[in-house]
Amino acid sequence: MRRDDLDTPALVVDLDVMEDNIRRLQSYCDEHGIRLRPHIKTHKVPAIAHMQIRAGARGIACQKLGEAEVFAATGFDDIQIPYNIVGRPKLERLARLMRQCHLTVAADSLMTVRGLAWAAAQAGQPLDVIIELEGDIERAGVHTPEEAVTLARAIDEAPELRYRGVMIYPSNPESRPRLRAFLDALAAAGLPAEIVSGGGTGAAYHSHEIPELTEIRVGTYVYNDWSTVKHGWCTLEQCAQKVICTVVSRPTPDRAIIDGGSKTFSSDGGLPMGHIIEYPEAAIYRMNEEHGYVDISRCARKPEVGERVTVIPNHACAVSNLHDVIYGLRGDRVEVIWPILARGKVQ
Incomplete structure (x- = not known):
C-alpha cells in the first residue's frame, strides 16, 4: 500500500523521523545518566x-x-x-x-x-x-x-x-x-x-x-507537533505525526475546506490550528466537527478541490486519542498499520 492509497483523513507517522526522535532523546538521557x-x-x-x-x-x-x-x-x-x-x-x-x-x-x-x-x-x-x-x-x-x-x-x-x-x-x-x-x-x-x-x-x-x-x-x-515547533522545542523536520486530508470545497478564492475537523484534530493549541506542509502560508483558522476552515489568501498557488494536503497537528497526544489506527510510512510506502489500542482509555 502507498501513501496515496489511504483514505482521508488518515493519521500517519513518518517512521524514519520517529525513530530519530527516539534515538535523540535516549542518547541525551544516556549521556547525562x-x-x-x-x-x-x-x-x-x-x-x-x-x-x-x-x-x-x-x-x-x-x-x-x-x-x-x-x-x-x-x-x-x-x-x-x-x-x-x-x-x-x-x-x-x-x-x-x-x-x-x-x-x-x-x-x-x-x-x-x-x-x-x-x-x-x-x-x-x-x-x-x-x-x-x-x-x-x-x-x-x-x-x-x-x-x-x-x-x-x-x-x-x-x-x-x-x-x-x-x-x-x-x-x-x-x-x-x-x-x-x-x-x-x-x-x-x-x-x-x-x-x-x-x-x-x-x-x-x-x-x-x-x-x-x-x-x-x-x-x-x-512525534512532536506544531506546538513544539512554535515553542522552539523541535524543528519542522522533526515532526513525525501528520494527518493527510483532502480539500473538499473552495467556497471562495481565499477559503478552502478540508475533511478534517475537531473530531480529527481536537481543538487544542490555539491558532493556527495546525500547519499545512504543502501550503505553509495557509492558516487553519476554525474547525467544526468534520470541517477544517483554511485561509489561503496568502498562498501564491492555491489548493484545488480533490487535492490532498498534509497537516502537522497542534497537539499530537489529543490527535492519537481520536483515531483507531496510525499508518507507519517509510517514504511513500505504508510499512505498518498500528491499532491505537489505548485510544479512549480515559478512566
Missing part, C-alpha cells in the same frame, strides 16, 4: 513503546489506569501512573492490576494515600508511591514542603505502601529552587527521595540542569 520513562499517552501504541524500550528506555508512564491496563496486557511490567487514583471502582481495578505488573503511583493527599493502602491490601502486596509536588503550572500536587513531609510520613508508616520519592511537572530549570526546598525538607525529616521524577517535552533537554532528577517522563518527543 538520567532514566528515560516514555509517557505513552502521546501515541497509545504498545508497539511504539516496545521500540522505546529497545532503544534504552526503562519503564513507561501511563496517565490513566485504562492505559496501564492495556499496556500491562501487552507485556509491560514497569508502569508508573503519575496521577491521583481516587474512588472505589478505580481502586478495585488498581488492586487487580497490581497482580499483573509492577506499579508506581502518585498521590498528593492523605485521602488518596488511604485509598492506595486499601487497594494494596486487596492485592496482598506493597505498592510504590511517589508524592506529586505542585509545579509552575499550578495543577495538582502538594503546595508546601511541610505538606510533602506529612504525606511522605503517612506513606512510610502505611504497611501496605512504600514511599519512593517525588514527581514534578514540568521540570524546567526554573523549578529547581522549589524542587530543592521540597527535597531538603524531606531529607531533614529522614524521608529522602529515592526517585525524583521530572516531566515535559519542553523541559527534556534541560534535565541535566537539575542534577537532582533521577528520571524524566516525556511523551510528545516521540
